[in-house]
Amino acid sequence: MTEAAVHIEPATMLVRLKIWRFNAQTGEKELRDYEIDAPEWACLLDVLDLIKDKVDGTLAYRKSCRMMICGSCGMRMDGKAVLACKERMKPIVDSGHVPVISAMGNLPIVKDLVVDMGPFWNKIKAVKPWLDPGYDEVAERERVVSQQQMNVIHKEALCIMCGCCVSECNSMESDPDFLGPAALAKGMRFVGDARDHDDIGRLNSYNEEHGIWDCTRCYFCNERCPKGVDPRDAIAKLGAESIKQGIDHDMGAKHANWFVTSAKTTGWLRETELVPKTQGVVSAIKQTKFALKLFRHGKVPLPFPPHVAEEVQESRALFDLVKQQGRDGALGIVQGERGLARIDQDAPEGSSGGWGSRDQADITPGKRPTRGKGGEA
């Protein structure tokens, strides 16, 4: 093989970075500046490699596959979790921006960009993360399951356990015991699996305190997931499936149930009834003073007479459609809450496409990626 075939000198660019260094042995923390020449095709991970080689061998970060599948190199760039191997640096360099690199959030820092993944894995283990077929005897061959049935969990099965969602989870920031987006997405991977026979047990366990209803729906996990798993959607599916199965003892479930009842009957949300229906009568009475204050400021309408929307039959028809299509459980959320607008009302049941045919990572079908010259070298 000729040298030219394997080693074309690529065009280079000067990359500037700031990295939060952390020394666990001394407890010192410092934001340091770095400047290094890198090929134009370089990703953040390539730049860190160059810094470790040529500037400072003590810089610590994890890496392995460098192709977005092993999940090692989760870290933050400008305060947002990314996979270092996925972030092309050329557009950032061209913009003149100097990004700040730091360790992921919500996990203890070990050194520099390396976090302790122990708490992360403990939560994964807490959701009983293995298939429970409900019997011990061995089937003769494989179990027969349709592709449509498997499609239900195709996004959850893409998860690489990088921790980017956990890093950005707002609920976990206030409640470190919250199971969190990665573990709950793993839970949905089994609840949605037609071969698993413990969905009721699982749903009961995920409905406990620190479970699905503690999610604040900030959608940061969906936004930062580098693989398009959309963990918030998985949590929504678990919620919908719980209610479908009658597991609705949590206030979160009652809250959701009341939204549906209220919208179905009047086409509006009846706020005055929301608190007693969600928290119970006693709790509601305790909040009377607060409710009166809200009323005085025009924040809640009078409960009587009930205000019925003009086109209430539309919301009732929507309710019936969901029932009729069997989309009142997890199936109703398969396309993601973001994708609700795209539900085809004429589609026969379960007619969705195969793997990868729905929301894809953050690559929009048809949209051209940023072209780096080095990529063609």
Next chain:
Amino acid sequence: MEATHDVLVVGAGCAGMRAAIEAFDQGADVALLSKIHPVRSHSGAAEGGINAALGNASEDDPEKHAYDTVKGADYLGDQDAIQALCDEAPEDVYQLERWGAVFSRTEDGRIAQRPFGAAGEPRTAYAADITGHVLVHVLYEQVMKRDIPTYEEYFAWKLVIDDDRCQGVIAWDLLNGGLKTIGAKTVILATGGAGRLYVGTTNAYACTGDAMSMALRVGVPLKDMEMMQFHPTTLAPTGILITEGCRGEGAYLLNSDGDRFLERYAPNAMELASRDVISRAEQTEIDEGRGIDGNVLLDLRHLGAEKIHERLHGTRELSMTYAAVDPIHEPIPVRPGAHYHMGGVDTDLDGLTSITGLYAAGECACVSVHGANRLGGNALMETITFGRRAGRAAAEWALTHTTVSVPPSIEADSMRELGTLLDRRDGERPWAIRDELALTMHQNFGVFRREEQMTEQGRIVARLRERYERVVVDDKGDIFNNDLTQALELGFLLDLAECMIVAGLARKESRGAHARPHDYPDRNDDEFMRHTITTLDEGGRVTLDWKPVTVTKWQPQERNY
């Protein structure tokens, strides 16, 4: 000694985890030890699928699978091992499905199978184009279910050999620092390949041949080390893998004239010829000026957006991210890149090496089922079937023997050796040596090999080794010191490069991945239908020997596709 176990598995990819699960189910006290978390293992990057004659997409049987594998291996595979693999593969795949592997499905709900290179039937079971990912995760689920203890981020460095038995491993604890000794009645090596020997490789940074070198250093022979497979479709410049599944689904390979050039190299199988044949064809096109910036083109456009979304979603994501090309609209520029080591630690059908208590499975082992050229989809299958076999054999041995002893002198010697490296203050850091090794291996020991280039590469490796003896580690700390472990990895790679060159020079013929068109263009079954064996002698030099190939029912024939 930190702890002792019946069975200690070093490496936690598909082979390691499958071995650990089997040993556990046999009743052994088993632990995993890996320098990266199990789900980070490079098995997870396998894309296209896993071969087993399930017969879900056509009439198929293990006999056909075995014949394709024997032929694909260019008759250097051991036919008893190949027969075992192909016979046991279907049940092993069913087992993975019963554990919950998310395979793609046929119309009638069975495991889907696609055509793959040099396979007579559509035999490659797959999960879209993330089959390895799906298998790594299902195996880790089973590891969690069994609560198998795992020494995560422990960098295995040395094997403990005492009383002519392997009795444990000495490892550097990355998170906390310090050398730790884990004793074990049996050790199973499963650390994968050594693609990092090359600048353009599909392999992860972790693929540095650790176990092959560790075994070599304690006197275990390595087999067929010259056999490094170049995958025909990798992205420039870094070598990221584009799955053979693309061609399995019908993609074309085009040269700069827009011709499907395989018409001239493999007129029957075309894009589904074996990998060695296609890589040579591509390199010839590129060398003769019909490439585009050192690449040929992989054209998926005629497959249509729907099929690409459904079955090649990961491929599209990779080529958009790393080559700025959307395969729905444009062909992907690809070139051959180092992919898989057919060679490795010489083992029998139960994974046993030449040392009692020491086993190996997966890419770091050489049973050998791949011979001179591996078929796509057979690597994942080998990890599962031979991982299971090694796990069972190791557990059976461990359960009938009692003692484990690690002489303190072995630990003390290791401590001293590491101290010398860490205390060195003046000298060169390892990265330039690593980069030069990877570049020169690509130039001098690549798709095509010449006598003078291999000889020159031998001299280069010797010089790099001299420099390596004086390297300096920048990081002197205990916590997550991968500056240290990366220096140790380079030592492993240098050992393996030397073995590959010695074996490559000795094999004066062209067979499978070892192509010498300029001096020995033909296969020479009379002299070379046998395995190369490389070992270290007393003075630390690599010596060469030969071992016969096991032939059962398939006599060598001319190999055309």
